Amino acid sequence: MGEDFRQLITRHQLRGIRAGGLVILVTLHIGSALPGLLGGLGEYRYPWIPLAAYGLLTLILGGSVVLGLDGRPWPRGWVPCALAGTFVASVATTSQVPPDHYFVSSFHWSYSLAGWFTVVLLGHRGPLVSGAFLGAHLAVTVALLLTVEVPSRSVGASMALSALSAGCFQMTIAAGAKLLLDSSAAIGQALRAQERVRTRIAVARQIQTDQRRRYAELNATVLPLLTGLASGSLDPEDDEVRHACALEAARLRRLFAESDCTFDPLVHEMRACIDVAERNGTTVQLAVRGDPLELPLPLRRALLDPVIAALAAAGQTARVTVVRGGDQVRVGVVVDALRDRLPEPKANGIRVRTVHAEDRLLVEAACRITARPELSDRPEPPWPPAWPSWSPAGRRSRT
Known part of the structure; x- marks a missing residue:
């Protein structure tokens, strides 16, 4: 310029x-x-x-x-x-x-x-x-x-x-x-x-706006949970409380991963949520099919929210799949739990499907892409991610 x-x-x-x-x-x-x-x-x-x-x-x-x-x-x-x-x-x-x-x-x-x-x-x-x-x-x-x-x-x-x-x-x-x-x-x-100063000001304003929005989201979900735990009104031994904590921890980890520089943002954010589940003792398998796509942030959140909720409710094992082909993107998970209280999609065009079979639950979120986004020029993060897995069952496998 x-x-x-x-x-x-x-x-x-x-x-x-x-x-x-x-x-x-x-x-x-x-x-x-x-x-x-x-x-x-x-x-x-x-x-x-x-x-x-x-x-x-x-x-x-x-x-x-x-x-x-x-x-x-x-x-x-x-x-x-x-x-x-x-x-x-x-x-x-x-x-x-x-x-x-x-x-x-x-x-x-x-x-x-x-x-x-x-x-x-x-x-x-x-x-x-x-x-x-x-x-x-x-x-x-x-x-x-x-x-x-x-x-x-x-x-x-x-x-x-x-x-x-x-x-x-x-x-x-x-x-x-x-x-x-x-x-x-x-x-x-x-x-x-002068252009650099203007760019920095615009970036700072955007970061500030994003931070305020993120803090507002945290205040609506994480803050009541922390307040209840601190005041003693919520019992950490309660399964519902533990599930809520696992869900919010996965959302926080996804929130942190959203600002990372990565070649495949959707899979990178999904891996961050998988890491939280593995720390809770769940063995997770991840399968990825299709070329990377740079989807808008609201669309990625809407696709991952139902999957994160089901993954947080998993017991011992879970299998996550990310499929991108044609004009569709599908993110699904199969867990050994029976949870049916899943968040509603937050973006238009997101279809959520749940299937109960014996002691397993299948949750799949899909959307149709009208225009194929261009590939990002950001580098792909290393595998496994930089954060370690501390749980005994924290091994991760890919198929």
């Missing part, structure tokens, strides 16, 4: 810098270079050369306007070709300028104009790159001047002042453009930090 912000900011900044440079370049090209060209046609030795050079610069300017206003990087090969064309046009025009008009006259319009082409094409590369091209251009121009005529000290000083003032101003613009583009990194970093 932060990188996208940086790219977007850089693109907008580059678009503004190029737009400003192109406005200056178009203004000078039409308002300064064209009058200088037309006014000096009689002074040039071969007037067609400056005219052809001006036409070439016009084509380069038009291409730069079309390619540069969207803020995207220049097409590959455009900058070298445009700079080469600018250099050739400037040198060709300079070769036709009278020696006493170098740098100081409007007849020598190509020198300053070539510098602004450099700013537009290389300004995003910084002052060093732009200065290298401007320095090479200045050196070639001075060489052309010296091959024709060596100016006097006063004229040379005037020429040097004019050339350096134009070049320094153009390099200053290039340096400012580079600094502005470099600021996009700091802006992107600030936006990333």
Whole structure:
């Protein structure tokens, strides 16, 4: 996200810098270079050369306007070709300028104009790159001047002042453009930090909401049970009280498992409940069929609640099955107990089936999935879970 912000900011900044440079370049090209060209046609030795050079610069300017206003990087090969064309046009025009008009006259319009082409094409590369091209251009121009005529000290000083003032101003613009583009990194970093803060605030609020909801659920079920045990109104030797404690312990363990990072949340939460039953002396077998699915949390709770209630009432053995195939998810348990007080499903579409056979009870919760959820990218927890089993019959087997 932060990188996208940086790219977007850089693109907008580059678009503004190029737009400003192109406005200056178009203004000078039409308002300064064209009058200088037309006014000096009689002074040039071969007037067609400056005219052809001006036409070439016009084509380069038009291409730069079309390619540069969207803020995207220049097409590959455009900058070298445009700079080469600018250099050739400037040198060709300079070769036709009278020696006493170098740098100081409007007849020598190509020198300053070539510098602004450099700013537009290389300004995003910084002052060093732009200065290298401007320095090479200045050196070639001075060489052309010296091959024709060596100016006097006063004229040379005037020429040097004019050339350096134009070049320094153009390099200053290039340096400012580079600094502005470099600021996009700091802006992107600030936006990333702001996004992280917002994410942390949203996560903290969600965690706080979940914690309040969980505490409300615990207050409704666990707190009365603990209060009764503490006050003595509930007898720990009573089978009903022990069953209620086992059920709430399984629900608490499932509640803790809901926040774990796991590849298969449904099976992971089911294993947490199985661990509670094994600690109570029940031997549990778990069978899993089908690919993992990331079901919504309310749906997982509704599927596991009836199974957890039956598992908490198990005596010596229990067999848990999780089957996922087609468009259905089924969670069932077979226990050696006769309990028929099971919680009602808390989600629409959950079907609970109970079957009594001799001394065993089958409880199955099933739901139909209209859209198959995507697999989670969370890693699968190790088997067995991290918590140990302390009960004598705490061995777990899988089939």
